Amino acid sequence: MGTMQRCKRWGTALLSSVLVLLAAPMPTAAAVPGPTAPEPAAPQVNWQSCELFYDDTDRIPTAQCTRLPVPVSYEQPAGPAVSLAVIRVPAAGQRIGALFVNPGGPGASAVDTVASMGAALVGSPINEHFDLIGFDPRGIGHSTPELRCRTDAEFDAWRREPMADFSPAGVARIEALYQQFAQRCAERMGTDFLATLGTRDVARDMDTVRQVLGEEQINYLGFSYGTEIGTAYLRNHGQHVRAMVLDGAIDPTVDPVTKSINQMAGFQQAFNAYAADCAQSPDCPLGQDRTQWVNRYRQLVDPLVTRPAPTSDPRGLSYADAITGTFNSLYTPQLWRYLTSGLLGLARGTDPGDLLLLADEYEGRDASGHYRNNQDAFNAVRCMDAPSPTDPAVWAAADRRIRELAPFASYGGFTGFAPRDICGFWPVPATSAPQPAAPARPGSVVVVSTTGDPATPYQAGVNLARQLQAPLITFEGNQHTVVFSGRECIDSTIVDYFVDGVVPGDMRC
Numbered sequence: 001m002g003t004m005q006r007c008k009r010w011g012t013a014l015l016s017s018v019l020v021l022l023a024a025p026m027p028t029a030a031a032v033p034g035p036t037a038p039e040p041a042a043p044q045v046n047w048q049s050c051e052l053f054y055d056d057t058d059r060i061p062t063a064q065c066t067r068l069p070v071p072v073s074y075e076q077p078a079g080p081a082v083s084l085a086v087i088r089v090p091a092a093g094q095r096i097g098a099l100f101v102n103p104g105g106p107g108a109s110a111v112d113t114v115a116s117m118g119a120a121l122v123g124s125p126i127n128e129h130f131d132l133i134g135f136d137p138r139g140i141g142h143s144t145p146e147l148r149c150r151t152d153a154e155f156d157a158w159r160r161e162p163m164a165d166f167s168p169a170g171v172a173r174i175e176a177l178y179q180q181f182a183q184r185c186a187e188r189m190g191t192d193f194l195a196t197l198g199t200r201d202v203a204r205d206m207d208t209v210r211q212v213l214g215e216e217q218i219n220y221l222g223f224s225y226g227t228e229i230g231t232a233y234l235r236n237h238g239q240h241v242r243a244m245v246l247d248g249a250i251d252p253t254v255d256p257v258t259k260s261i262n263q264m265a266g267f268q269q270a271f272n273a274y275a276a277d278c279a280q281s282p283d284c285p286l287g288q289d290r291t292q293w294v295n296r297y298r299q300l301v302d303p304l305v306t307r308p309a310p311t312s313d314p315r316g317l318s319y320a321d322a323i324t325g326t327f328n329s330l331y332t333p334q335l336w337r338y339l340t341s342g343l344l345g346l347a348r349g350t351d352p353g354d355l356l357l358l359a360d361e362y363e364g365r366d367a368s369g370h371y372r373n374n375q376d377a378f379n380a381v382r383c384m385d386a387p388s389p390t391d392p393a394v395w396a397a398a399d400r401r402i403r404e405l406a407p408f409a410s411y412g413g414f415t416g417f418a419p420r421d422i423c424g425f426w427p428v429p430a431t432s433a434p435q436p437a438a439p440a441r442p443g444s445v446v447v448v449s450t451t452g453d454p455a456t457p458y459q460a461g462v463n464l465a466r467q468l469q470a471p472l473i474t475f476e477g478n479q480h481t482v483v484f485s486g487r488e489c490i491d492s493t494i495v496d497y498f499v500d501g502v503v504p505g506d507m508r509c
Contacts, residue, residue: 045212050087053111053142059119063089065111070138070208072196082193084205085142087111088213089118089132096499097242098215099130100206102137104224104248104481106199106381107374109141110134117484125499126484130219135209137202137229139193140377147197149185149376152369159363162305162319164411166399166418171392174419185380186427195428197377198384203232210240217242219498223481224248224456228385230445231437231464238441243498247448248481249461253436256386256421257398262457264406270330270454271297271408273478277333278340285343294408300346301326302411309346311353322346323409325358330454331480379422387430388423395420437467443503445470448490452478474508 047064050057057063065088069081087110088098103113114134121127139147150158158181163174185194206229210218219242222230227246234241254262275293278284286296304319311317322342329339338354345352364372389395399418403410423430445468449461458474465472475482475490482490489509496502 045086047088050115053085053087054115060089060115062092063087063115063118067144068135068209068212070205072193074201074204080192082138082196083144084138084209085111085136085144086209087114087118087132087134089114089127091127091129091131092122093128095131096129097131097217097219098133098210098213099126099219099221099498100133100135100209101221102134102223102226102229104222104226105140105374105378106137106225106228107140107377108225109136109374111136111142121484125495129499133209133213133218135206137197137377137381138205139189139197139380140373145189145193147185147189147193147373147377147380149181149188149380150371152365152371154184155363155365155371155375156315156369159320159324159359160308160318163419164305164319166412166415168417171417171419175425178419178422179425181379181422182425182427185376191428194380194426195384195431197380198431199228199232199381200384200431202229202381203236206233207237207240210237216240220244221483222246223483225250225381227447227456227464228252231468232432234440234445234468235438238438238444241441241444243443243501244440244445245448245483245494245497246445246461246464247483248453248456249447249449249464250456251460251463253434253463253467254460255434256382256388256423257394261398261401261405262460263455264402264409266454266457267327267330268406268408269452269457270478271326271406273452274330274333274336274339277336281340283344285340285347297326297343297408298411300343305411309352311351311356313353313356315356317342317346317352317356319411321359322352322355324362325355327409328358328362333478383423383426384428384430385432386423386434388421388426390420390424392417392420437464439467439469442469443501446473446494446497446504447471448473448475448481448483448494450475450477450479450482452476453480455480471504472506473504474506476508 045066047066050060050063050065052065066086067083068086069083071077072080072082101114101117102110111134114132118132136143161177217240220230227249230244230246231252275286278286279288286293301322304317304322308316308318325342326339329335338358342352342355364374395418396416400414403414447461447465447470449458449472451458461472473493483494484491487509493504
């Protein structure tokens with residue numbers, strides 16, 4: 001998966017347990033403030049060595065880290081506070097400003113992402129002209145308190161549940177597990193804290209960090225769910241944006257059910273691309289007949305519902321892990337070979353352990369059995385960002401539609417029943433709701449969308465660019481997000497935009 005986890009937001013009834021060219025033309029030479037922008041006043045921040053967060057800082061020798069307190073509730077600024085972890089990799093040369101980065105999730109660490117980017121972009125114009133800034137949203141990554149709804153043992157047990165039986169009794173069991181998860185979150189973290197984890201409060205936190213750092217305007221690069229943060233920030237703080245790139249966009253008008261349906265259709269498209277590539281090999285576990293790819297996949301994974309496959313790891317490969325591992329591999333062709341290896345293990349009765357490793361990587365489990373908290377954060381944030389329907393008929397209809405659009409991910413047949421989403425049982429109400437993005441200041445935003453992006457399908461980027469009245473860069477490929485992944489057409493355009501203020505028109509790469 002590389003250094004950045006991107007918006008793992010499938011959130012369908014089937015998979016919620018493992019868990020998101022009509023822009024107005026812009027002149028190609030429209031300017032945003034360029035390299036002559038004045039140096040901001042020195043911020044009053046207690047910068048420290050990044051040993052604050054890491055044992056080894058050799059890869060980022062110039063990086064500085066700190067913790068910034070912000071109120072739990074902005075309506076009670078003198079009340080309890082949370083601590084945001086912040087990293088800065090200072091510009092190596094003539095400084096233009098600060099470039100904030102968020103890798104998505106929700107639940108991924110921006111601090112870790114900037115640490116990796118800072119090492120990878122040494123010598124680049126981005127490293128030369130910008131302080132790279134990452135802050136971990138409240139409850140996430142190195143920020144404190146750390147959101148934890150499950151112990152490691154409870155998470156392992158969760159992954160052993162197939163959650164594939166959509167009979168009335170099966171749905172009742174799945175919903176009971178969802179209710180238990182939500183109750184544990186409330187008991188262990190408190191509802192006052194959970195109520196502030198939505199993107200509304202993250203955007204407020206980002207502006208607080210901006211102010212503390214002494215920046216009149218910021219630059220921003222948001223991937224996947226990070227585009228949702230960027231869109232929310234523009235809504236209330238757009239005057240403080242110099243240049244913003246939103247890659248792997250989320251359409252803010254789409255409700256959670258439709259978002260799940262659209263995303264599952266995107267993953268079916270990615271599965272088809274994988275299967276077509278796999279079929280070029282005579283050893284492909286799905287075979288060469290395209291009409292049988294889905295059937296063959298289901299024949300390999302469906303038996304795991306009742307009997308996990310043995311692996312060198314004593315846990316074995318559960319049905320839920322096989323599905324999770326498959327979805328993880330579909331984010332990028334770089335992981336397709338591991339999906340093939342795992343499926344060959346199932347087909348041949350050998351070790352399908354690569355699917356388990358893919359699932360562990362997605363779920364954030366390390367070799368010692370300890371989990372990062374990204375999946376608990378994923379659910380907590382998305383539940384705060386939009387009301388979830390509680391009518392079972394809505395989810396049954398969604399299940400029928402998903403089975404039509406994404407048969408590779410659908411166990412069994414349509415029953416007329418489906419579990420409601422975890423968010424339908426959340427202990428606090430959502431603090432945001434779907435609404436269109438307001439038009440942005442000309443030249444202040446660029447949207448990037450990939451035609452074969454499974455997690456944030458291409459049309460979402462088209463829609464967001466239209467709402468923002470921003471230019472749209474289309475990348476033709478099969479991967480989730482693309483900026484700074486080595487695609488020259490994309491990367492050079494984005495560098496020119498950030499560094500020199502050259503706003504692209506609508507274009508394809």
